[in-house]
């Protein structure tokens with residue numbers, strides 16, 4: 268009865284397909300479904316967090332975040348743009364809140380926004396909750412999961428307001444090379460569009476280097492996070508970087524959404540940014556080794572085809588079995604391995620499975636051996 272009174276934009280939101288599966292998992296299952304590093308953050312950050320609490324940073328702070336952290340983030344972005352200052356940064360409660368307030372700020376009623384399919388699950392709902400219409404562009408297996416530039420151009424209409432991009436990409440593990448970043452930036456520049464660029468995996472690039480969209484397009488809104496970089500997904504902290512004018516608008520929306528980001532957490536992240544890059548480099552090397560193991564094991568499964576991956580911590584093989592991906596993932600789960608069905612990331616993810624290699628090499632080997640047996644039985 269009450270449900271009928273909930274507006275369609277909320278009632279039509281789906282519960283994440285991944286969560287449903289995780290909840291059905293036996294406690295001793297090997298988890299190749301994780302969307303977060305399986306390690307702890309640097310001890311120095313934990314100590315800084317505790318020290319911040321002891322110093323009395325237990326109160327509200329500024330809506331856009333504390334100035335020292337905004338300055339430190341701006342310094343870290345100077346590798347892409349020399350003109351970044353603290354006024355270009357707002358600290359958020361992770362990229363999830365960052366993308367939501369970016370959509371609320373930029374997308375008007377009826378505006379169209381191009382979103383990836385398959386893609387991270389929040390983009391379509393964020394656009395729709397802001398009153399806009401998500402229009403999907405495809406990331407196809409046969410194109411190495413890179414966008415088809417001609418298709419993207421053909422989707423732009425007078426109502427298009429923005430393009431959402433995500434490189435390194437969840438769920439595909441693809442890193443957009445510089446020429447693709449430039450080609451998308453050119454579409455946005457020609458049509459006068461914003462680019463909302465989710466760069467939360469920028470620290471996980473195994474070949475080549477991360478190329479931010481901010482390099483090529485002024486109207487870029489970078490949505491980034493410390494969740495993956497410092498293994499602090501539970502801390503809920505990230506940021507948005509864009510023009511000073513948009514930051515002022517974002518700060519208003521953030522005020523009504525969150526009041527302000529968590530104060531003590533910001534001092535802990537500040538310590539993380541001050542530290543040498545040692546932790547981040549070590550994390551990258553650990554994950555590179557795991558990526559290699561995952562690719563080697565997947566190559567042993569004759570019905571799987573996995574394009575090379577150079578970023579994030581996911582592989583997204585296409586399979587030739589005639590079962591849907593949820594059914595396939597449930598059969599794998601029944602044998603004790605958690606993975607995500609491709610369909611959880613959009614209609615074009617069907618026929619794929621997503622494996623995360625945020626787990627030990629031993630578990631990746633064991634888990635993918637089980638997947639191989641299940642694949643052989645279908």
Ligand SMILES: Cc1ncc(COP(=O)(O)O)c(C=O)c1O
Pocket residue numbers: 302360361362363364387433436437465467491492493494500504505
């Ligand atoms: C592509 C992508 N963007 C954003 C997020 C959310 O990050 P945060 O923890 O900062 O909200 C995730 C988490 O898995 C992700 O994969």
